[in-house]
Amino acid sequence: MTIATPVLRPATTQQRITDVLARGRDWLDARGRPAWLVAMVLGFIFVWPVGLALLGYMIWSKRMFGCSKRTAAPRYSAPSTGNSAFDAYRAETLKRLEDEHREFIDFLAKLREAKDKAEFDQFMEKRDAKTDA
Numbered sequence: 001m002t003i004a005t006p007v008l009r010p011a012t013t014q015q016r017i018t019d020v021l022a023r024g025r026d027w028l029d030a031r032g033r034p035a036w037l038v039a040m041v042l043g044f045i046f047v048w049p050v051g052l053a054l055l056g057y058m059i060w061s062k063r064m065f066g067c068s069k070r071t072a073a074p075r076y077s078a079p080s081t082g083n084s085a086f087d088a089y090r091a092e093t094l095k096r097l098e099d100e101h102r103e104f105i106d107f108l109a110k111l112r113e114a115k116d117k118a119e120f121d122q123f124m125e126k127r128d129a130k131t132d133a
Contacts (some may be wrong), residue, residue, distance in 0.1 A: 029063075036063055 026037045036058055043052030057063075080087055 033063065 008097060027096040036054070040051050040058065042051075043054050078090070081090075
């Protein structure tokens with residue numbers, strides 16, 4: 001009985017380039033939008049097509065405007081301290097804080113919407129006043 005051993009094929013140049021680009025993307029994603037902007041500016045300074053390519057990629061992937069694929073922040077979870085009463089208190093407090101944070105974000109969104117509506121209504125009133133005159 002023979003055991004089949006997997007044959008390891010050398011990676012093609014395209015696979016290596018794809019792997020390097022993926023690792024670079026992951027490295028920049030871990031550091032956030034400022035790292036992407038710095039990479040783009042350096043690309044424009046040293047090799048302008050690289051900067052242009054980064055700008056296009058950032059716009060296409062929505063990294064330029066802060067719309068990342070991760071919409072919800074990961075929930076914080078600390079290792080158990082061994083004290084079940086404290087762990088329960090900590091979990092309850094963290095949940096309450098997360099709920100308050102979510103409510104506050106919703107409140108800010110409603111506040112922005114109300115401000116935008118008020119500004120738009122004011123614009124429409126001025127516009128109507130000009131057309132009437």
